[in-house]
Amino acid sequence: MKGKSLVSISDFSKEEILEIVKLAADFEANPSQSLLKGKVVSSLFFEPSTRTRLSFETAINRLSGSVVGFTDSSSSSTTKGETLKDTIKMVSNYSDLIVMRHPLEGSARYAAEQSDVPVINAGDGANQHPTQTLLDIYSIYKTQGTLEDLNIFLVGDLKYGRTVHSLLMAMSMFNPIFNFIAPEELKIPDEYKLFLDSKGIRYFEHSEFTDIISEADILYMTRVQRERFSDPIEYEKVKNVYVLRNSMLDNTKDNLRILHPLPRVNEIHTDVDDNPKAYYFTQAQNGVYTRMAIMAAILGLK
């Protein structure tokens, strides 16, 4: 992985994903390792994303690295009309690694091509967010002890949710069963079903969020966003249908864990938060270890 950019989850092989999981566990066991001492990481956030940025910057600080950069494009030279290419060319002369968040899709691939140092994509529009996927995978591994043969339920916006699509692609390497629960308007796109068919992976589609979750090992919840609906009445109809409540967890498996990329709105009722099966806050914490692992691997320090 040394010197390699991470733009899309498909840039990493199964072996590389497993290596990141293993490294993340190492960092969790021993979080203060000065591997990035003397290194400079550029953190370029062309749009604000507090959660992702703080997670990366915490990971860099824990590894004793230095951070330079900006937190939204209004404080960068983009406002003076500088192209992404020029910004990347300049920044890659200053730093050992670039972490970039950008609203335009494909910007991370382009940045990686222009940069002399590796680029980690921290989200390029609706396209990819591979570090989120890797932290999801680490969370699944940590809670289940394996990535193989799991029954994964994905709930909510399966049409536009990039975390869902990337997770589906990555977990497909580990012989899962998928269950998709979504309203008609937000069903999983055909291209992903074709992909699963081609790999011989079993999946089931449901429109009702009911006691079928008793089969689940992982329940991955996502936000159903109002702006995704052309008809506001349709949104009103479904907004309270895909809500997880504590009472729904009574007959679920002991090993079930509930994941959510956060931020949540109302799709997980707060009465779930105290249930030991609720895992979303720990999941966010896992993000720091996963990002430490990714940076250390890409810089060839581990």
Place this chain on the structure above:
Amino acid sequence: MSKRKLKVSAIKNGTVIDHIPANYLFKVISILGLDKIPNQITFGNNLESHKLIHKAIIKVSDKFFEDKEINKIALIAPAAKLNIIRDYEVVEKKVVNVLEEVIGIVKCFNPMCITNNEQITTKFTVVSKKEIALKCHYCEKITSEEHLTII
């Protein structure tokens, strides 16, 4: 009775590109860079055709295309036929094939793609040739035949 007459006069040596859809004549010229070469070029547009309602034809003197070069037009002129001419005789006939990769010809359909917002040469992999479907190298979105725009 008047004699049947060629609407575009014959060439001694070179390549005839026939069966180009009439609306794409100038795109083909541009994709092949024919507007930038010193060779003699004659062309006809909106000619009657058996295969197309209106076709265009281009005759380029002293030019013989590499397959890689000519296949660039397959996206917009899949029915194009090439006649290679030597000393006024057709010595070879060729058809065009869609490439595996399309570079700098097609616009990405996704308005949020970086290639539509900054000066970048577009790049696609061809994921389907029958019904043209191109996957953007940058934003990873599919541009299908109905949304295909030639730059």
